[in-house]
Amino acid sequence: MTSPEGYDKYAFEPFAVTVDLAVFTLRAGTLQVLLVERGQEPYAGRWALPGGFVLPEESAEQAAWRELAEETGVTDGSGLHLEQLRTYSEPGRDPRMRVVTVAFAALLPDPPAPHGGGDAAQAQWLRFDAVGPLAFDHDRILADAHERVGAKLEYTCLATAFCPPEFTLGELQQVYETVWGTPLDRPNFRRKVLATPGFVEQVPGAARLTGGRGKPAALYRAGGATALHPPLLRPTTEGRP
Amino acid sequence: MTSPEGYDKYAFEPFAVTVDLAVFTLRAGTLQVLLVERGQEPYAGRWALPGGFVLPEESAEQAAWRELAEETGVTDGSGLHLEQLRTYSEPGRDPRMRVVTVAFAALLPDPPAPHGGGDAAQAQWLRFDAVGPLAFDHDRILADAHERVGAKLEYTCLATAFCPPEFTLGELQQVYETVWGTPLDRPNFRRKVLATPGFVEQVPGAARLTGGRGKPAALYRAGGATALHPPLLRPTTEGRP
DNA sequence: TGACTAATAGTCATCCCGACTATAAATGCG
DNA sequence: CGCATTTATAGTCGGGATGACTATTAGTCA
Numbered sequence: 001m002t003s004p005e006g007y008d009k010y011a012f013e014p015f016a017v018t019v020d021l022a023v024f025t026l027r028a029g030t031l032q033v034l035l036v037e038r039g040q041e042p043y044a045g046r047w048a049l050p051g052g053f054v055l056p057e058e059s060a061e062q063a064a065w066r067e068l069a070e071e072t073g074v075t076d077g078s079g080l081h082l083e084q085l086r087t088y089s090e091p092g093r094d095p096r097m098r099v100v101t102v103a104f105a106a107l108l109p110d111p112p113a114p115h116g117g118g119d120a121a122q123a124q125w126l127r128f129d130a131v132g133p134l135a136f137d138h139d140r141i142l143a144d145a146h147e148r149v150g151a152k153l154e155y156t157c158l159a160t161a162f163c164p165p166e167f168t169l170g171e172l173q174q175v176y177e178t179v180w181g182t183p184l185d186r187p188n189f190r191r192k193v194l195a196t197p198g199f200v201e202q203v204p205g206a207a208r209l210t211g212g213r214g215k216p217a218a219l220y221r222a223g224g225a226t227a228l229h230p231p232l233l234r235p236t237t238e239g240r241p
Numbered sequence: 242m243t244s245p246e247g248y249d250k251y252a253f254e255p256f257a258v259t260v261d262l263a264v265f266t267l268r269a270g271t272l273q274v275l276l277v278e279r280g281q282e283p284y285a286g287r288w289a290l291p292g293g294f295v296l297p298e299e300s301a302e303q304a305a306w307r308e309l310a311e312e313t314g315v316t317d318g319s320g321l322h323l324e325q326l327r328t329y330s331e332p333g334r335d336p337r338m339r340v341v342t343v344a345f346a347a348l349l350p351d352p353p354a355p356h357g358g359g360d361a362a363q364a365q366w367l368r369f370d371a372v373g374p375l376a377f378d379h380d381r382i383l384a385d386a387h388e389r390v391g392a393k394l395e396y397t398c399l400a401t402a403f404c405p406p407e408f409t410l411g412e413l414q415q416v417y418e419t420v421w422g423t424p425l426d427r428p429n430f431r432r433k434v435l436a437t438p439g440f441v442e443q444v445p446g447a448a449r450l451t452g453g454r455g456k457p458a459a460l461y462r463a464g465g466a467t468a469l470h471p472p473l474l475r476p477t478t479e480g481r482p
Numbered sequence: 483t484g485a486c487t488a489a490t491a492g493t494c495a496t497c498c499c500g501a502c503t504a505t506a507a508a509t510g511c512g
Numbered sequence: 513c514g515c516a517t518t519t520a521t522a523g524t525c526g527g528g529a530t531g532a533c534t535a536t537t538a539g540t541c542a
Contacts, residue, residue, distance in 0.1 A: 013297040014255030017330070017341050056254040056339065060330040087328040087343045089258070089301040098297065100258050100341070102328045155396075170489075188531065190490075195529085214488025215538040229477055230529075233470070411519075429500065431521075436498090455519025456507040471498075 018101045019064045020051035020138065022085070022145030023072065024128070024179075025108040026162050031128040031178050033142065034071060042095050043135030049142065050123050051101065060084070060102040068106055071123040081107040081161035085145055093137045105145040107161040150179050155231040157199050160222035166203055168217035169193060180234050192232055198225025259342045260305045261292035261379065263326070263386030264313065265369070265420075266349040267403050272369040272419050274383065275312060283336050284376030290383065291364050292342065301325070301343040309347055312364040322348040322402035326386055334378045346386040348402040391420050396472035398440050401463035407444055409458035410434060421475050433473055439466025 023034035035047040050071040054063040064082055069075060085103040093099065128146065133139060152158045159175040160167075173189045176182075193199055200220040264275035276288040291312040295304040305323055310316060326344040334340065369387065374380060393399045400416040401408075414430045417423075434440050441461040 013295075015258045015295070017256045017258070054254075054256070054330065054341075057332055059332060060328060060341070084327050086325050087301060089295065089343065091298055091300060100295075100301070100343075102330065102341075168489085185531070185533090186488085187490075187492085187533085192530080212488090213486070213540045215490075217489055230474065231472065235531095409520085426500070426502090427519090428502085428521075428523085433499080453519090454509050454517070456521075458520055476500095 013098065016097060016099045017054045017060070018051050018099055019054060019060050019067060020049040020088075020101045020103045020141055021064060021067055021071070021106055022049055022103065022142050023068065023106040023108060024145075024149060024162075025125065026110055026175060026178055027125060029174060029178060031146075032125040033128050033131060034123050035126050035131065035134070036071070036123045038135055046133070046135040047126065047131060047138075048135035049103075049138045054102075060104075064102075064104040064106075072108065074108070079109070079161065079165070081158060085141070085148055088137055088141060090137070101141075103141045103145065105148055107149065107158070109162060109164045146179075150234070153179055154233055155228050157196075157222065157225050157228055160200070163222075166219045166221050168219060169200075170217055172200070172220070176232075182235050184235070196225065196228060198223040199228065254339065257338060257340045258295045258301070259292050259340055260295060260301050260308060261290040261329075261342045261344045261382055262305060262308055262312070262347055263290055263344065263383050264309065264347040264349060265386075265390060265403075266366065267351055267416060267419055268366060270415060270419060273366040274369050274372060275364050276367050276372065276375070277312070277364045279376050287374070287376040288367065288372060288379075289376035290344075290379045295343075301345075305343075305345040305347075313349065315349070320350070320402070320406070322399060326382070326389055329378055329382060331378070342382075344382045344386065346389055348390065348399070350403060350405045387420075391475070394420055395474055396469050398437075398463065398466050398469055401441070404463075407460045407462050409460060410441075411458055413441070413461070417473075423476050425476075437466065437469060439464040440469065 021034070025032050025034075034050055036050050038044055038046050038048050050067060052063070052067050054060055058066070061082075061084070064084075065077060068077075068080075068082060074080065083105055085105050087100060087102045089100040091098060093101075128142075131139075131142065134142065149158070153176055159172055162175045162179075163171055169190050170186075172193065173184055173186065176189070177184055199222075201223045203219040203221060262275070266273050266275075275291055277291050279285055279287050279289050291308060293304070293308050295301055299307070302323075302325070305325075306318060309318075309321075309323060315321065324346055326346050328341060328343050330341045332339060334342075369383075372380075372383065375383065390399070394417055400413055403416045403420075404412055410431050411427075413434065414425055414427065417430070418425055440463075442464045444460040444462055
């Protein structure tokens with residue numbers, strides 16, 4: 001339908017374009033997702049991913065950053081991770097009208113602003129493994145986002161995006177274990193991370209008293225590397241699809 | 242901007258939504274891309290990715306399949322690979338109006354229908370390494386698509402999508418070498434492929450006379466596996482970004 | 483002081499992979 | 513016909529990464 005004579009204004013249907021955000025964080029050793037409760041039909045009372053319209057002068061990326069700031073209160077995006085996931089465009093996905101949504105996945109370190117108030121309904125953190133059926137096709141989007149994050153932990157240094165600026169290797173390991181839902185061997189994880197140049201770098205001075213029991217752990221911060229070669233593969237369940 | 246009172250018709254700008262396709266194939270040992278020549282402004286005379294508007298009752302995926310059929314003449318999608326790449330939504334990407342495009346990457350086996358004629362300008366195969374500056378942001382889309390395909394060869398069995406139903410391991414290796422632009426060691430490649438269960442399965446009977454010199458090679462077809470564990474990594478240029 | 487906990491160090495066998503050599507089976511040229 | 517050439521296939525060898533473990537260190541808590 002590429003029109004050789006330029007755009008014909010009847011050749012296309014105008015769509016509403018929105019962004020939807022799957023925002024993950026780690027709190028109390030669990031993977032949590034930022035959700036908003038819908039106040040009216042359709043799907044009144046259901047939880048939904050935060051999101052909103054792309055404004056006339058915005059890209060989807062800019063809209064996603066704006067929404068992320070509005071819902072979480074974060075002001076500086078440094079250290080945050082936000083990436084486009086994919087676009088969902090099935091005609092019936094919103095019963096009211098034709099809405100095409102560009103989905104994003106975002107990662108926040110543990111104590112994110114407890115969700116600042118905007119105009120929208122208050123956003124809340126819910127345990128990922130306890131989210132009921134969501135509004136629209138948001139279950140699917142959330143599942144896709146989780147799969148993407150899990151996969152990217154394998155071959156990127158993304159895990160540090162879940163951590164505060166300084167962290168222990170134990171905390172970093174917890175990121176992998178929580179997202180993947182699998183325990184990892186501690187010495188082997190340590191060896192792998194330290195053997196990857198640029199993944200983490202040790203903070204010269206202090207060793208944090210872990211707040212509790214055990215030998216205090218050394219502190220690290222994220223290194224400059226983004227890719228992880230060779231990858232750190234999930235314990236193979238033999239031919240994962 | 243999630244409106245608690247339902248959609249306000251002034252709360253959003255209607256956008257045009259299109260799909261753009263980066264269609265790759267292998268011909269004569271080179272990687273080729275399907276392009277159309279633009280007839281009018283903007284970017285008159287420039288090459289562009291084939292694409293078009295998403296129709297009112299279509300998803301972007303359906304629009305992409307339709308466009309793929311229109312431009313290439315393929316009728317059965319079996320064996321073909323088409324996947325969503327990402328969405329490009331910068332406000333200025335089309336000077337005429339606000340157009341958001343969902344980009345797709347597609348792979349075709351060698352002798353695809355030589356590009357059937359639709360309403361659109363005739364599509365043509367061009368060598369990937371020889372494409373000049375394309376219209377709009379299509380250079381960027383094409384580069385992203387190429388990177389995505391190259392990356393997916395590493396950890397999926399996608400390479401068979403470039404091959405006819407029956408192929409030799411030498412042909413399969415050519416897929417990797419052509420997309421990656423790197424020569425591979427033949428015995429090692431062979432060992433790796435055969436050691437991955439479900440990647441390929443040997444065709445019982447024949448051995449193809451390769452049409453020319455050398456020992457005839459055994460024929461294989463694609464197996465049932467989709468993932469490649471462990472991955473088949475590109476010769477590391479040491480810390481690829 | 484002594485269990486307990488967590489971090490860190492180190493060992494060992496295995497598997498994967500890059501580099502390489504060798505053999506087999508066809509073509510084509512002299 | 514014989515031999516170089518070409519391509520497919522088989523196998524070897526060493527090193528590095530990794531999974532499974534054991535041991536030691538340095539703290540807290542009772």
